[in-house]
Amino acid sequence: MPTPNEILTELKKIKYPGFTRDIVSFGMIKDIEVAHHGVKIILNPPAAKPELIVQIVDNIKQAVTAMGGVPAVEVTVEKAPPPRAAAGLQRRSIPGVKTIVAVASGKGGVGKSTVAVNLALAISSLGRRVGLMDADVYGPSVAMMLGADQEIRVTAEKRIVPLDRFGIRYVSMALFINEDTAVIWRGPMVTKLESEFLFNVEWGELDCLVLDLPPGTGDAQLTITQRAALDGGVIVTTPQELALVDVRRGMAMFSEVNVPVLGVIENMSYYECGKCGHRHDIFNHGGGAKLADELGVPFLGEIPIFRELREGGDRAAPLASTNPDHPASIRFRQIATQVLAQIEHRN
Ligand SMILES: Nc1ncnc2c1ncn2[C@@H]1O[C@H](COP(=O)(O)OP(=O)(O)OP(=O)(O)O)[C@@H](O)[C@H]1O
Ligand SMILES: [Mg+2]
Incomplete structure (x- = not known):
């Protein structure tokens, strides 16, 4: 034997x-x-x-x-214990943080960080205290989108003090790791770093912490969703058929760890011409709504392609904050309202 x-x-x-x-x-x-x-x-x-x-x-x-x-x-x-009760085992909540929402995507480049940043700002505009964590070592986009007006500080207890930008607190792992060191960090090391990082931030009191997960639905993402006591996941997709396959993977990942999917956002859904107002369906839009319906999860909305959204991101002037009347900002507020309603309903 x-x-x-x-x-x-x-x-x-x-x-x-x-x-x-x-x-x-x-x-x-x-x-x-x-x-x-x-x-x-x-x-x-x-x-x-x-x-x-x-x-x-x-x-x-x-x-x-x-x-x-x-x-x-x-x-x-x-x-299996219910997710919250598993806190001592694997899941941990963050002191002072009431709810945690993760933004995920099946693949890179679908606008996940753009959505995470503007969604966080939209939630903040609805009167909530909001934090944003960029959990992607390899993609420094959140730091670029929000900018940094000062060096990030570390307390005497070696805890990270988030930056205050546009009324939200944020931290990006990219502010600590330069591109040269990031490439030598592989697999398990990155996963461990990403999943522990958010517990070492001095968030203070937050109504909502938004996590911009690294793109994809592999081990690294699964570990983070397993570690943090998430209240819900939001999945960002684009209308191409291939991206929709990835959404199914995102849903499978959240259901794996028993985190409710709050809904799907279809980003870069179509292009509205600023001159003639004509709507161009570049990628056969509408798949997000159809898929959400098929899978029985809420469809949170479509964000068209707006030049101003990209420009705002490139200039560290995020649209939801700098131009709250822009159609994209209005859509992000509508999505934020639904996300909050769902979390509050579940709690
Ligand atoms: N709705 C939109 N309209 C116009 N540009 C957009 C829109 N959404 C995203 N973009 C632009 O597309 C590019 C990729 O977006 P973003 O960095 O948010 O994607 P991501 O999914 O986070 O990518 P990564 O996988 O690298 O993390 C950026 O230049 C961003 O400004
Ligand atoms: Mg990103």
């Missing part, structure tokens, strides 16, 4: 379905007992779809049986 350690080594080869991380590093194996009648494994899965758990149990049974000399394998699945 194999020893518990040998079994653990085998279990490390089993990947969590859809991810490159294994079930052991996910902290799912609570106990392994080896007795004369067989092996008993206690599984403590994160809140996940039942069919995923069934698959993991099957994989475990197969792997242990294949080791040979094991008369029987029993896998007991512990009931």
Whole structure:
């Protein structure tokens, strides 16, 4: 009969379905007992779809049986605690921060940071105290979009003091890491840094913290969504068909960790000509609404392509704050209202 350690080594080869991380590093194996009648494994899965758990149990049974000399394998699945109650285990809330909303996208370049920045400002314009965290080591866009009027400070306790810009507090990992060092940081190191960073910020009292997640739905994003006690996720997409496939992945990621998807935003939806007012559907817009409907999540709205939105981002003059009457700013306020309504309804 194999020893518990040998079994653990085998279990490390089993990947969590859809991810490159294994079930052991996910902290799912609570106990392994080896007795004369067989092996008993206690599984403590994160809140996940039942069919995923069934698959993991099957994989475990197969792997242990294949080791040979094991008369029987029993896998007991512990009931996953509700997300908030899991705080001590993996999820942590941030003192003083009432709600956390993550902005995700299946792939890069869809305007996630533009949405995160303007959404944060729009929530702030509705009278809430707002923080924004750029959790992407490789994409310094939030810092560029909001600008920095001073060096970032660190307290005597080595906690990071966020910058105050346009009435919100923000921190970007990019303010700490230059491009040369970022490239040598790979995989697990970046993931750990990204998921711990937000707990080391002196946020103060916030009604809402918006997280601009790194683009994609892989291990790094999953770890952050697992670590922080998120209240909801917002998914940004563009109308191209390919991006919509990515939205499904984003939804799967949030459902994996039992975080409700507050809705989908279709960005760069169409182009409205400033001269003639004609609307040009560059990428066959409307897919976001259709997809949201199919998947049963709210559609939060469309943001057309506006030159002013990009220019505001490039000049550290974010539109939602510098031009609140612009059609894009009005749309961001409508989206912010829905996001707040959903969070407040859920709480
Ligand atoms: N609705 C829009 N209208 C015009 N320009 C936009 C719009 N949304 C985003 N952009 C521009 O598209 C570019 C990419 O946007 P952004 O940096 O927000 O994307 P991202 O998804 O965060 O990208 P990354 O994957 O690099 O983090 C930026 O130049 C931004 O100003
Ligand atoms: Mg970005």
